[in-house]
Amino acid sequence: EAGVVQSPRYKIIEKKQPVAFWCNPISGHNTLYWYRQNLGQGPELLIRYENEEAVDDSQLPKDRFSAERLKGVDSTLKIQPAELGDSAVYLCASSRITNSDEQYFGPGTRLTVT
């Protein structure tokens, strides 16, 4: 079974530029999560999808962040415009159902904003 795939693995951009991250969850997993992990911190949930519906986006900074999960499979997280404080690792995870202990994480995208 293939794991959660994320791309790119690394991204360096200048502030005020846009950036997008892509995630392909494990096949058959209906729930998809985007997390942000700042240096020295644990992951923090940004948004959770059940199929194509965003059921929890309370932690997503909606002024500059957007996400979509068309057709309930892969997902894209976008930042526009990026700020210096957005430098972090962005992790995607998926689970078959919304179940705490069955979240499978991808390797993450390390974003550096200069």
Add this chain to the structure above:
Amino acid sequence: DQQVKQNSPSLSVQEGRISILNCDYTNSMFDYFLWYKKYPAEGPTFLISISSIKDKNEDGRFTVFLNKSAKHLSLHIVPSQPGDSAVYFCAASGGSNYKLTFGKGTLLTVNP
């Protein structure tokens, strides 16, 4: 406000000895607790979990203990192996909200 706290940023133990990683929480609504392990440049991987109706859960070399009155849980690894060297995250969830709240992590180094 940090609802899940891992107060030890790092821990170093000798191979074959016991590793004990600690975690404290403040939110009384938390009823499910998990430990994740993370290697560099990889995402966290689920290790072991425990429900609040239990006080102990064991899986091979890994045992998690939960003390609800103290709002404290710990992960024991016996015996520790060099391959266990990683960052360990404690996480918690509660009620109908499946949102995981993570601690900051503890870097475990097992020396040969």
